[in-house]
Amino acid sequence: MTTPVHDISVHPDADGSRFTDLLWARTAVLRAAIDDMEFLRRLGDGTLPLDVFRTYIEQDSLYLAEYAKALALVAAKAPDPQTAAFWATSSATAAVVETELHEGLMAGGVLPERSTAPEHSPACLGYVSYLTATAATESYAVAAAAVLPCFWIYAEVGRRLAADAHEVLAADPAHPYAQWVTTYDDPAFHESVATARRLVDEAANAATTEEREAMVRAFVTASRYEYMFWDTALNPQPWPAS
Secondary structure, eight states, X not given: OOOOOOSOOOSOOTTXXXXXXXXXXXXXXXXXXXXXXXXXXXXXHTOSOHHHHXXXXXXXXXXXXXXXXXXXXXXXXXXXXXXXHHHHHHHHIIIIIIHHHHHHHHTTTOSOOOSSOOOOOHHHHHHHHHHHHHHHHSXXXXXXXXXXXXXXXXXXXXXXXXXXXXXXXXXXXXXXXXXXXXXXXXXXXXXXXXXXXXXXXXXXXXXXXXXXXXXXXXXXXHHHHHHHHHHHHHSOOOXXXX
């Protein structure tokens, strides 16, 4: 889905493009596939079965708990206090605010009950394991590039989903989860995406050529996991029997 990495320039070109523009362009085919996903279409138009939605929320809660740890590791490697504060604040938001939002939805009596505790799906575990390992073992620049897709792709998908959900609510104000979907288009979240992009651009400006190549690979890999995470909510891939 992507082209080989070579001759990466991080400084703005004559047309004003940025390093993160290159990352976005490298994942264009993958992001188009995400936009076409049945899961996201049905999430936006309100036709997603409630049991599938519960599975998604459960997996997202499990993901956020581990994503927060990856963001904390990025913060620990940040080059200055201001940069560290952004990643640390993002970690706290994922660990507390967003997780509480998910738990409130699951405990609200709207979604079907389940008799067993949820466990990470293969896609979810693969994604968070990759992010944690990258944040722990790679440079700050590579780690920041790896966590960026969760900010950026999520925000762009959410913008469209929120617009669809408003239409659903207009027809059915009591729709069980359309109100939750509208939170995807929170202006504060889009502002955090802009900050995350700027910090990755700054990291690329200070990186070596080898690091920049690794940043592209990390962004592409995390974007692939974004696709897999959403896809397996509607098309589960169970663990082998044990």
